[in-house]
Amino acid sequence: MISYQYEAVDRSGKRMKGAIQAPNLSAAEAKLDAQRLTPLYVVEGGSELTVENLSQQQFRFYKRTKASPDEIIDILRSLAVMIKSGVNLIESLDTISQHATSEPAKQVAAQLRQSILDGQSIDLAMRNIPDAFPDVVCEMLAVADEGGNLAKSIYGAIHFMEQQQKTKTSIKSALVYPAVLMSVSIVTLLLFMIVILPTFGKTFEGLNVKLPAITQILLSTGEFLKSNITSLIIGLVMAVIGAKYALRLPKVKAFVNTATYRIPMFGKVLQELALARSVQTFGSLLETNIPVMMAIQFAGRVAGYHPLTQAYSAVESRVENGDTIADSMAKTKAFPAMTVQLVSVGEKSGQLAPLLITAGEQSQESAERKMKAVLSLLEPMFILVMGAIVGALVLSILMPLFSLNQSIK
Template sequence: MARYAYKALDESGRKQKGTLEAESLEGAERMLLERDLVPMEVKALTAAAGRGVGLGRFASVKAEELILFTKQFRTLLRAGVGILRILEVLEKQTENTKLRSVLAAMGRDIRDGAGLFEAFHNHPSVFSPLYCNMIRAGEQSGSLPQVLERLTYIIEHEHKVRSDIKSALQYPIIVSLFLVVAFFVLLTFVIPKFVSIFDKVGIDLPLPTKIALNLYAFLENFWVLLLFGLVGGILALVLWFRTPTGRLLRDRFLLALPLFGKLFAKAAMSRFASIFSILQASGIPVLDTLKILSGAIGNAAVAYEFDQIGEKLSEGKGIAGPLSEARYFTPMVVNMVAIGEESGNLEEMMQEVAVHYDDEVGYATKRLSDAVGPLLTVGLAVVVGFFAAAIFLPMWDLTQMVK
């Protein structure tokens, strides 16, 4: 623990000074925020972890850091602090080298006459199109603090959904990698030693052993070609997935996968409903909302459907009709949108849908974890059984021969 001296603003905009103990500079800032104080200056009084030093342009801004920045920005705005002063304060406080350099560049842009939206828009690696469009909506409507509060909710919501999906996929990916490694280790190191013994004796090898031996011979003779083919295939896929067609077919394939597809689809519906409701509450027109969603939904297959819906909306149709003709949108989503359009409470209906699909993502994650365990156990049993048969069947024959 180290001791820090701080200067901060309270909710009424008055300056506060004092000291506190925390494990790090970031921890001290969080403690101040929990006390409803916005840190303006925090200094270590004793040795403490310093700011990270690194190559800022190669660093990344984590969701937690973006959430903290947005909360601080909102609180300072409510306290009546000017934009340039806000950027200066937040630049000094952030430990992330990339975000610090971005805030410095934003300050220079605003001094040169750029608007707030333009300053954010110039840094797409940190601020998404959704983030920038929300800033523009708040700037135009004069309700920027409220928009920043909604942005904080969106980022926190997105972070939670992604964390849940990553948690669900982490276990099967790790176990699958271990299975592949175990397969190649047994095939290349264990099987050949036993096969050399069986060849000397001259017994007829059973089918599993012949298969394992042929696989080993193939790897031994063509491992260079296999390695280049694997690396080349991965690079080709990565480059192809960067094209619009590649992204579209990849995401359609992911949505069609058993078990995983339903999870991805429900996560997309949750994201659609939460972002749609907040954009509507911010006064952004439906057509603009769909354009923003197309770039922010994170799934090319669902984004393609938004583009189709936007074309039909431009022809004067409501959103519920085109939505019912689109793929991936469930009857519940379509019905709730139709009710919202008829009653004029589209924002509230979308909030209900978002809450529902948040729960659905949680249930789908649990079901996926419950289903993947037995499948991985079966895969492990198949690998172990194959190599057990390849080794022990000829050993049994050898025992019978000795007898």
Template sequence: MGVYTYEALDNKGQKKKGVLEADSPRQLRQKLRADGLAAVAINEAEEQQQKSSGETTTPRKSLFVRRVSDSEVALVTRQLATLVAAGIPLEECLRALAQQIQKPHLKSLISSVRSRVLEGQTLADSMAAYPRAFDTLYRAMVAAGEKSSHLDTVLERLADYTEHRQKIKGQLMQAMIYPVILTLVAIGVVTALLTTVVPTVIEQFAYMGQKLPAMTQWLIAISDFTRNYGLHIVVSILILLVIRQRMLKKTAIRIRHDRLMLKAPVAGNVFSSIDCSRFARTLSILTSSAVPLLEGMKISANVLTNTHMRDALKQAADLVREGASLWRALEQTQLFSPMMLHMIASGEKSGELTAMLSRAADNQDQQFESQVNIALGVFGPLLIVLMAGVVLFIVMAILTPMLDLNSMVAG
């Protein structure tokens, strides 16, 4: 059974689009006709075309996978967990899930996974064809759930994890919006003053031939520089950003860059807290799903965004393979706080590593929130003070020659 996309017209002549499963285009036309639709165009799903032509499915060639968000994955996972827990066969669960999904790209994704399951593949192997939607952690946990016959429980944990990851990402974005908008407004106000207001006022002083104080001369120089080279500076910054992104594609440069990012004031602690929490929470979920510790450490390291931390944790996994305890290996990385290491060590000694890892992740999340609040509490007032200082400089540079002129007229 294949997956097809279709365009059809209803009785009112309105165009309908969707995704359906059928043995052939002819059967699909019959299904559409039974629903009162007249088929206009029927095409095989892109993944189906690649499979029939012998091409390897890659993330770049699967357009619908790229549009699947974390929130959509979490919703699908939660619904699938509910269906599996009800004792419904997996193929029927995927069919019911695809039928109730409204978004075409998501319906096509689930239908394609179901087609692979019908061919005899496991759910984890079926999802492996879509790594942009189902990452390494997701597939490893699904595989562990299938082996242990606790797929519903694992899917519930995955849904919780995906929702939590989306929450952290939302908090980070929300934390960045305020300072970014405040910075852009400050730059825009100062630029407007330097390029429009200041030149108009200064022309009056130049027309009268008045000798200007040093502060006003500095302001004129800054204004002239901004008007003459402002656009060049913006273009240069954009070019540097593009060059930076290209340079970061090189592994050695990316590792060095990420190592420096961890040393940045305030921001370094925030990035470190996020990745440490992500590592601990991921490892907790994997160990609770019966994934071996070494495999869990490698998978947990791969979900980190900082390449320096990723490499350091992979080296820690090698130490564990050689017989070192988990907390000793993590201590060698010098990435984790003493409190977090103490909690992991306690978990290893008491046999409650999974619970302690989860608790350590919660602790890191609280630390992340407090650091973000502190950073915002410091950045906002500092930027306002800086902005007030710049505006005060501009106002004084304009008022000083005016006051001097009034003194001369009065004298």
């Protein structure tokens, strides 16, 4: 028998560590599965998985344990359909946990079911699952749990999450092409300076050819990178770790947030996306009967853009003092005239929630159009930059060749 150290997650989502005896790794996995545990890692030996024993141990990492946003949306959609069809909440979650297509989704449904069986409300059960359900969704379902209109609120939560996913997907898709161009340019430049150019440099030096400035600069840079590659990698890793911890500091986080939203060309697009996100959140919360003041607070919280968050705080204060939401928004000068107009119409007609959602969708579509326009301007610039890099690389070789040819003549 071999001793295996493991870390695993039980059906309720709780992490645990321990040791298990088994003849081989597969048998150890089977034993954990029989105990209804999902392993995160299993490592041979009596010690935990550490950097020191990492290279000496036989171990296996397992699939992700966190459900993706799309999987959370699928869980909510299945839950809404079954509840609307008359199936009770516990049976619905039990069915979802049995038929979910991934282990993380099964764990989320199973943990929700167990928490509700233990007497928790659905919103509290969702909050107990780390990084799975947004706070806005939990608030929507908290009110629904009390009011009894759960299916409608779940559909509202689904719409909210789908809009957020749509925004993220559109941004990622728009940035793929520039990111690929930039990556190819950097890799090409590094390979040329570190691998290719030094070979030509030695040849030219052997022929006593005077190297032009551009060739000398590239050779010196390549030599520096090659000689200090280890230190540079360590420095880069430390810088990334340092930045990660620095971003946890409120002042640093606020500074980076402000700087991000002031990036030329992209800043305005990001500001409009923040507006769309917050206004849609405001409307979605009102649609599920969240109190107005609480909805304003959440809208400001999810904005992610400090001036807009402050604007929502100002709106909240003015509404508390008796102003209408539309007038309060207009006084902040942070909301577009069209949004203010739709809010005004919504307040007068009693259709505030759907008109807020419409205003948010309009802002999102406008931001996506602007994003495409900005990228259409940047693409030729990226191509010119790549052309300049390639031209510099070609010149760094051709110019010494011309000098050699002139000396021979």
